Amino acid sequence: MKRTLTVGVAVAAFALAGATPAVAAPTPSDALASALGLDAQERLVVRDSVTDADGTRHVRYDRTYAGLPVLGGDLVVHSAADGAVRGVDGNANRVRLSGTRAALAAPAGARQVVWAGSGQPVLAWDAVTEGVRADGTPSRVHRVTDATTGAALTSWNDIRTLTADDVVPARAATAGRPGVAVAGTGKSFYSGTVALETSGTYQLKDPTRGNQQVNNLNHATSGSGTLFTDADNAWGDGTNADPATAGVDAAYGAASTWDYYKNVHGRNGIKNNGVGALSKTHYGNAYVNAFWDDSTFSISYGDGSGNTHPLTSLDVAGHEFSHGVTSATANLSYSQESGGLNEATSDIFGTAVEFNAGNASDVGDYLIGEKIDIFGTGKPLRYQDKPSRDGKSPDYWDANLKNLDVHYSSGVANHFFYLLSEGSGAKVINGVSYDSPTFDNQPVTGIGRAKAEKIWFAALSTKFTSTTDYAGARNGTLAATETLYGRTSPEYAAVARAWTAVNVQGTTPPTGKYFENLTNVNVPDKGAAVFSGIAVTGVTGNAPAALKVGVDIKHTYRGDLVIDLVAPDGSTYRLKNSSGSDSADNVVETYTVNASSEVANGTWRLKVQDVFAADTGYVDAWNLTF
Known part of the structure; x- marks a missing residue:
């Protein structure tokens, strides 16, 4: 959520000046760190920057404390075109350590x-x-x-795979003129005959897309392999008999993914620095998976069961390259709910790449890995319209989601994306039948895939951080939608509705009288109560018996907080008590209050008090629905 800071333009300019995508970062800003309330030993280091068309900047920072990396402490700082800092997303918990010496000896490595x-x-x-x-x-x-x-x-x-460990049985693994673009052709296994940009005479390296290249591992499981070369620039024969056929699919998938991010989102390569990645085909023997390795900036593709179906299809390429994009932006931790969002992001953009390519041999669909036939039954790996069709992925959020393999917990976000794009119910798209349910059995109307893609990418690149969970994804996509289309837009309401339809709850645009306060109010540590007011006007008679009070408080230990609603006449309604066992972060809740004895019009106040020491926070926003 947005956090507005009282930081002067001079401080913001010092923090953000010169921060452009994928170029040398400016000097880390002690002034900005201080303004965020961080410890004097904490430093901010720029990792990524995105600039909107109106000049708004979203600069992503990693943090260090006394020279140590602060894992899970990354932030996105948002500034207006004039340099004024307007808000922060991510975990800004201040590091308070008495020293940097460990009581326990370091584990190996x-x-x-x-x-x-x-x-x-x-x-x-x-x-x-x-x-x-x-x-x-x-x-x-x-x-x-x-x-x-x-x-x-x-x-x-660190290794981001296409499938979970239990999807397939374990199998034994075994061991010109570069820089000049040349138009070639290739016969692929999945996508028909495709155009390729190659280099020299002739290498499967694409000078028009950051020199991204395709190598042949020849069934090895280590090293970089050998760059594919060809005598006549006509690559592959469309079958597994020619090793170059899988190379054609890999090159075509890499080019299609590059073009998608460039043309749809304005991103110049995975890291937005114009540098292409390496694709490695024929990994291992009968290896039924594919994976992204950020340390080598590469994808490795197996050849599937019996070496008959290489995992080089178009949506798999888009999926694996998108792991690299996620790493370069939100860097969603590959575990618990953030790991599910990481996997879903790759499925979402793998689908988007497939649709965007417009290939008649591999038409766009909301099925993941439908071409590679992992199970030998013709069934896809995952389904976005109803994830539970795979037998393991949930359609809706519940508290157990964080305990699932990330390839299954991704189902909720995949389902959200499908509903936001296409809506609920039965339909046929490009010859494929879908039937998408909702948690509350209420319909969802889609806004179209093109808008859904832009919303997810904007949230990924400007809102999500390494520890974003599903509640945070809802907040992040709503904030991104507000920026793109406005808070009162049909798109904003559709995003909120689609999340509710997969049981990720939150405050949604109401149909009745709705009032909110977005001004941040700091909550002092074990201090006096603070108040945030909302002036209600235009409501006839008394408040309802089910007055909805939406509360969004950022705090490092929610059990410290006592929260009340104060009516215009001073009557107090308890929303939340303090509790030593309530150890989670933040309060993002909608409370229901019987306020039917209160006159609706007047100033209502949210009263918040931190009654225990050691943790801090602030009221980010709150609202009333009559």
Whole structure:
């Protein structure tokens, strides 16, 4: 959500001047860190920057504390065209450590960090274990533990795969003139005969798209492989008999993904720096997966069961490259709900790439991996209209979602995207039948895929951070929609409705009288109560028996807070009590109050008091619905 800061233009200019996408970052700003209330030992380091057409800038910062990386502490700072800072998204919890020495010895291969992804930041160890899974997929697992208590804090794998571990059985793995574009052709396995931009005489390297290239691993599971070359610039024969056929699909998928991000979102390559990535085909033996490795800036594609169906289809290419885009922007942690959003982002843009390519041999659909036939039954890997059709992905959010494999918890966001694009109910699109349900059995009207894509990308690149969960995704997409189309637009209402339809609840635009206050009010630590007022006018008679009070408070320990609604005559209605066991962050709730004895018109106030020490926050926004 938006956070408005009282930061002068001079400070904002110092923090953001010269921050353009994928170029040398400006000097990290101590002044901005101070204005955000961070510790004197904390520093902000620019990682990415997006500038809107109206000059609004969204600068993404990583944080350090006393030189240590602050994991889960990344921020997006929003500034107006004149340089004035207008808001912040992400976790701005101040690091408060008495020192930087750990009580416990470092695990093997560990680095010292600060973990700020949940609750109060703590000193931690980040231990990395590298290996190879049973199916031949490389593994680079991070395990973060509390450096004082040894408690497990979080874990994730740096390798972003197409499928979950249990989707397929484990299989044994086995070991010119560059820079000048030349028009070639290729016979692909999935997409028919396609045009290719190659280099020299002749290399499967595309000078028009950042020199992205395709290599042949020839069934190895390590190294970079060998760049594909050809004598006549006519690549592949459309069958697995020619290794170059999979290379054609990989090159076509890479080009289609590059063009999609460039033409639809104005992004110049994965990192927005004009540099292309590496595609590696024929990974392992009968390897039934594909994966993105950010450390090598590359995709590796297996050849599928029996080496008969290479995983190089168009939507798989879009999926894997989009893991790189996510890493370069929101960097959604690959675990729990943020991991599900990471996977869903790749499915969403894999679908978008497929539609955008307009290929008659692989028409656009809302099925993931329908061409690669992983199961040998012709069924796709995942379904966006009704994710539960795969037998494991949920259609709707529930509290257990964070415990699922990220390839399954992605289902809720995939379902949201389909509903926002196409709406609910039965329909046929490009010859494929869909029937999308809703949690509340109420219909959803779609706004079209083109708008849905833009909303998701805007949220990913300007709102989401590494620890964004589903509630945060709802907030982020609504904020992005407000920027693109306006708060009172049909698009804004549709985004809110689509999230409700997948049981990600929140405050939605009401049909009755609606009043809100978006001005931030700081809540002092163990201090006096603070108030935020809303002047209600134009409502006849008394307030309703079911007055809705929407509350959005950012706080590092919600159990500290006592929250009341104060009526115009001073009557007080308790919304929330303090509780030592209520240890989560933030209060994002809609309360129902029987206020039928109160006259509606007048100034209503939200009263918030922090009654315990050590944690801070602020009222971000609140609203009343009559």
